Amino acid sequence: MAIDGDVGRCVSADIAAGIPPAAALFRSLADENRLRIVARLARGEARVVDLVGELGLAQSTVSKHLACLRDCDLVDYRAEGRQSFYSLTRPELMDLLASAEQLLAATGHAVVLCPAHDTRRGAAGARSAPEAEFDRLLERLDRRTGGKTVS
Numbered sequence: 001m002a003i004d005g006d007v008g009r010c011v012s013a014d015i016a017a018g019i020p021p022a023a024a025l026f027r028s029l030a031d032e033n034r035l036r037i038v039a040r041l042a043r044g045e046a047r048v049v050d051l052v053g054e055l056g057l058a059q060s061t062v063s064k065h066l067a068c069l070r071d072c073d074l075v076d077y078r079a080e081g082r083q084s085f086y087s088l089t090r091p092e093l094m095d096l097l098a099s100a101e102q103l104l105a106a107t108g109h110a111v112v113l114c115p116a117h118d119t120r121r122g123a124a125g126a127r128s129a130p131e132a133e134f135d136r137l138l139e140r141l142d143r144r145t146g147g148k149t150v151s
Contacts, residue, residue: 028072033057034065041075042094045087
């Protein structure tokens with residue numbers, strides 16, 4: 001259940017390719033903007049225009065991520081006239097995210113420094129701010145140790 005760049009929505013082909021459903025669920029939540037949308041919807045339903053204004057994202061970005069979350073059955077909408085009001089379908093998702101926050105607090109957010117953490121690279125290979133900071137820290141450490149491995 002990852003965003004398909006050509007279609008712009010979540011696809012479940014990953015499950016058919018052998019990725020366990022739990023991995024697909026976490027992949028669907030691996031995008032910061034989707035997490036921001038989920039967090040906002042946890043406070044109550046919202047229209048696309050509301051999410052655009054509150055989150056500072058482009059309308060197309062919000063729509064694409066809502067489509068992904070809908071494909072995953074985590075979000076749905078109700079129509080009222082010409083407006084659509086989005087809401088979470090699974091309130092227990094917030095329990096899962098709260099548990100993740102507790103785990104991150106307990107591990108000192110070590111996942112940010114994990115060298116295998118590479119979920120935020122775009123097509124051009126751009127690094128996220130935490131990854132760029134990690135690279136700078138590694139470079140400073142290399143300069144201080146002369147490139148030798150420190151145990």
